[in-house]
Amino acid sequence: METKENHYQKTLDFICRIGEVDDLNHFIDYVDNFLQTDFKASPILVYSTNENAGNMTRSHRKVEIENIYYKKNEVESFKEEVKQRHDSILLREIKENFYYTIPVGLFTQQEYYLCFKCSQQISKPILDYFFQFLKTTISKIDRYQEARGLKSLVYKDEITGLFNQRRFSEDIDEAITNAKEDKHLFSVVFIDIDHFKQVNDGHGHLVGTKLLKDVGAIIKMSVRPDDLCYRYGGDEFVIILRNASFFEARTVGNRILSNISNETFHVSRNEGLSGDSEFKLTVSVGIACYPDDATTRVDIIKLADRMMYKAKQSGRGKVCHTKELFSKDS
Numbered sequence: 001m002e003t004k005e006n007h008y009q010k011t012l013d014f015i016c017r018i019g020e021v022d023d024l025n026h027f028i029d030y031v032d033n034f035l036q037t038d039f040k041a042s043p044i045l046v047y048s049t050n051e052n053a054g055n056m057t058r059s060h061r062k063v064e065i066e067n068i069y070y071k072k073n074e075v076e077s078f079k080e081e082v083k084q085r086h087d088s089i090l091l092r093e094i095k096e097n098f099y100y101t102i103p104v105g106l107f108t109q110q111e112y113y114l115c116f117k118c119s120q121q122i123s124k125p126i127l128d129y130f131f132q133f134l135k136t137t138i139s140k141i142d143r144y145q146e147a148r149g150l151k152s153l154v155y156k157d158e159i160t161g162l163f164n165q166r167r168f169s170e171d172i173d174e175a176i177t178n179a180k181e182d183k184h185l186f187s188v189v190f191i192d193i194d195h196f197k198q199v200n201d202g203h204g205h206l207v208g209t210k211l212l213k214d215v216g217a218i219i220k221m222s223v224r225p226d227d228l229c230y231r232y233g234g235d236e237f238v239i240i241l242r243n244a245s246f247f248e249a250r251t252v253g254n255r256i257l258s259n260i261s262n263e264t265f266h267v268s269r270n271e272g273l274s275g276d277s278e279f280k281l282t283v284s285v286g287i288a289c290y291p292d293d294a295t296t297r298v299d300i301i302k303l304a305d306r307m308m309y310k311a312k313q314s315g316r317g318k319v320c321h322t323k324e325l326f327s328k329d330s
Helices: 004-018 024-039 063-069 072-083 124-153 165-182 196-203 205-221 246-261 297-313
Strands: 045-049 090-094 097-107 110-118 186-193 228-233 236-242 265-267 277-279 283-290 318-320 325-327
Touching: 004 024, 004 124, 024 110, 024 124, 045 072, 072 097, 072 110, 097 124, 165 186, 165 228, 165 236, 165 283, 165 297, 186 205, 186 246, 186 297, 196 205, 205 228, 205 236, 205 246, 205 265, 236 246, 246 283, 246 318, 283 297, 297 318
Parallel strands: 283 318
Antiparallel strands: 045 110, 090 097, 097 110, 186 236, 186 283, 228 236, 265 277, 318 325
């Protein structure tokens, strides 16, 4: 049996060792490893709730942890304690185990709780000290998260929620640098809404804003999670397709053409019209690939933009690349 002095020293060592952590998942992993290693605890469970959640709790750990290391009634007891939203540590002793539910404070407007069991009781002075450390660190991480969110607004287009041209200028440079180092390729896709000026002139900018937002959402849903989507300006959009050849970019371009042309866009009365209306839209798409088509930022942007206008000149509703010109029906 280890002494309280040993436990206290291990806790101090852990707090000093963990340093400046600004990510919640990493912090939880560190705490989990510490409790398992130094206090012989079972893997921790993490739940969150808030005053509007009613009887709902959200788990932030893999369900396998609950199933492998805890009995069903143990998990349910933890969840019931979380629902009560206590602001102090709860300790239960059942047979040979001690069960802890520790409130660690607010993160993104959710109240977080760490729950675990161990075969030895943690002394109150050590537990209180550890409790204060957890709350202080979670609060600090929450502030980091908020600051990152404010910073990200600089790179977001306020209409579509996509990244903006400023972010694109940085990302295209990074894409070229990474591609050179890793010897891989990527593609840039320029998209322009056909006859959009007529929509704005004929129906007003409120309607145009709604349509831009809807088109941006379709573009975002038409690509992979790791691809980067931007509103470049006006009715132009750009995509950086990571590790994508011309043929893969063509597939994405045709998918976007099809998804947008098959969509009926609805604009309601309170969004700028005298009555509810429907619109059909098409887009013109240009593709440029690194390094096959261009090896500098200026050249790849210029070529993708030129191919987009070539698609417009060829009848609109098309995808254009230097290799070939093809429509969504070809």
